[in-house]
Amino acid sequence: MAHDHHTDALLSFLADSPTSFHATANLTAMLQEAGFVELVESDPWTDLKPGSYFIRRNQSSLLALVLTGEDPVRTGFRMVGCHTDSPGLKLKPGALHTGHGFVQLGVEVYGGPLLATWFDRDLSLAGRVVWQDSDGCLHTSLVNFERPVAMIPSLAIHLDREANKNKTINRQNDLVPVLMLEKESPTPLREILAAQLARQYPGSKPATVLDFDLFLVDCQPPAKIGLEEEFIVSARLDNLLSCHSAVRALVDTVPECNTMVILHDHEEVGSMTLAGAQGSFLSSILERILPGPGQRQAALKRSFFISSDNAHGVHPNFADKHDPHHLPRINRGPVLKSNAAQRYATDAVSAAFFRALCGMTDVPVQEFVMRSDMACGSTIGPLTSAALGVATVDVGVAQLAMHSIRELAGERDVWYLYQVMCSFLTLSTRNNLWRSLAA
Incomplete structure (x- = not known):
């Protein structure tokens, strides 16, 4: 090659x-x-x-x-x-919750990521979903939303004047991505995943999503960079x-x-x-x-x-x-x-x-x-x-x-x-x- x-x-x-x-x-x-x-x-x-x-x-x-x-x-x-x-951020089992007009995702830290780099990025969702069909059979499918659906917004420097001085990141409170604005009748996460399965696998049996292993992922594609393209970034x-x-x-x-x-x-x-x-x-x-x-x-x-x-x-x-x-x-x-x-x-x-x-x-x-x-x-x-x-x-x-x-x-x-x-x-x-x- x-x-x-x-x-x-x-x-x-x-x-x-x-x-x-x-x-x-x-x-x-x-x-x-x-x-x-x-x-x-x-x-x-x-x-x-x-x-x-x-x-x-x-x-x-x-x-x-x-x-x-x-x-x-x-x-x-x-x-x-x-x-x-x-290393990255993995969704908790009961990930979807609301607060102050937003729908957000609860995540756990997987491994030892550099947490500061996860703020203010276009984030998508990907992983595997376990679902049940109408006959009671279990299936496992991979999902990848392949588009930005979430973001972890930084707090404005006007509200934290010490943000550039040895900032500590609280994993429970600070790493909570914004997914959408709150609705009167929010769609459960498992229904969102069932709809994504239907989009990715048209013609498959209707799915009742039972569980998932999902991660937040960066949407920016890999690239060659450098004036002479000496590097790859991803x-x-x-x-x-x-x-x-x-x-x-x-x-x-x-x-x-x-x-x-x-x-x-x-x-x-x-x-x-x-x-x-x-x-x-x-x-x-x-x-x-x-x-x-x-x-x-x-x-x-x-x-x-x-x-x-x-x-x-x-x-x-x-x-x-x-x-x-x-x-x-x-x-x-x-x-x-x-x-x-x-x-x-x-x-x-x-x-x-x-x-x-x-x-x-x-x-x-x-x-x-x-x-x-x-x-x-x-x-x-x-x-x-x-x-x-x-x-x-x-x-x-x-x-x-x-x-x-x-x-x-x-x-x-x-x-x-x-x-x-x-x-x-x-x-x-x-x-x-x-x-x-x-x-």
């Missing part, structure tokens, strides 16, 4: 993926178009023949699998992991950029080795869910492929896991927030992330392998270490490495404004990450780099 085409495809994917549910659906379509066959966890499949497969869980996590016919015990697995969710670059690169690399290459791409939901809230990295999704699929514990452990000892999640690029206005000797820059290549407390799973061996892989691919590589006097975040890397006993490296594209409603990354870094993913998935099992790693 050509450089410009890959970037344009990423921007289209971001625009069409306002939630983890939509991202999973769009990546699934990408896999199906490439000939991958769906497996359902509730079916008793085992002893898979060589081929390309995918499995979904909770409509928000996805595992893509290529079995080449080689014995995994002898050659291991190439594994790439990312997460499909992003919501949810963390971590849909990595998800797209991993799946795109998988469908654009012909892996020689048994390969997995695992995309987990709920990383931003700790991963302790049925769809998260601390759940059973990846381990249960591995158990089906290799039922014998001894075989499975032998295969994992010959495997390698790349945990791909965006990294903190050096901010030109706040360079003092970084370790002065580890300053990742935009468009200078993927970033190796290390932490002495193992908040990242990178060690000398896994870092060396990734450096060598980048060298083979003619891709530059950088390093990130958090300042010693600041707390470090984490990824799915340590969770996966600890649970499976698999060698793991934490890497990611350098970005600015992480967890903002609109994030910034380097356009060339998108291409670099994709190239490294392709090289990793196609590295021959007879290559000395892989053989020395798996020895």
Whole structure:
């Protein structure tokens, strides 16, 4: 895939993926178009023949699998992991309420967003809706209003003269979007959602909406920016950029080795869910492929896991927030992330392998270490490495404004990450780099 085409495809994917549910659906379509066959966890499949497969869980996590016919015990697995969710604002179950002539939406904070960036933005609604038809059957459908329907207005500076001085945001009182003006007989939210379902799915059975997982989403589309279009800006670059690169690399290459791409939901809230990295999704699929514990452990000892999640690029206005000797820059290549407390799973061996892989691919590589006097975040890397006993490296594209409603990354870094993913998935099992790693 050509450089410009890959970037344009990423921007289209971001625009069409306002939630983890939509991202999973769009990546699934990408896999199906490439000939991958769906497996359902509730079916008793085992002893898979060589081929390309995918499995979904909770409509928000996805595992893509290529079995080449080689014995995994002898050659291991190439594994790439990312997460499909992003910080944001999720609707409460009883979201609709009125006050002072307005209809508003009650929301909870999901993950750790930069809350100030959510004010005064054109916001839409997207997510999944569970509904019942006239025969009593339950169905789940994705919804996306695809237009501005809400806003969280700031308080005018005339009413808060200290607004520009260390303002504190109260999550319960301040983050309450305005949806419409109050009516004499307001329409219940579930009826609003039923009407949206009818618009999106004309000809479907009349729906009685029973419940929903809905999020506020920014309406501004992704874009290339900069005088020479060096940057991309979008919501949810963390971590849909990595998800797209991993799946795109998988469908654009012909892996020689048994390969997995695992995309987990709920990383931003700790991963302790049925769809998260601390759940059973990846381990249960591995158990089906290799039922014998001894075989499975032998295969994992010959495997390698790349945990791909965006990294903190050096901010030109706040360079003092970084370790002065580890300053990742935009468009200078993927970033190796290390932490002495193992908040990242990178060690000398896994870092060396990734450096060598980048060298083979003619891709530059950088390093990130958090300042010693600041707390470090984490990824799915340590969770996966600890649970499976698999060698793991934490890497990611350098970005600015992480967890903002609109994030910034380097356009060339998108291409670099994709190239490294392709090289990793196609590295021959007879290559000395892989053989020395798996020895």
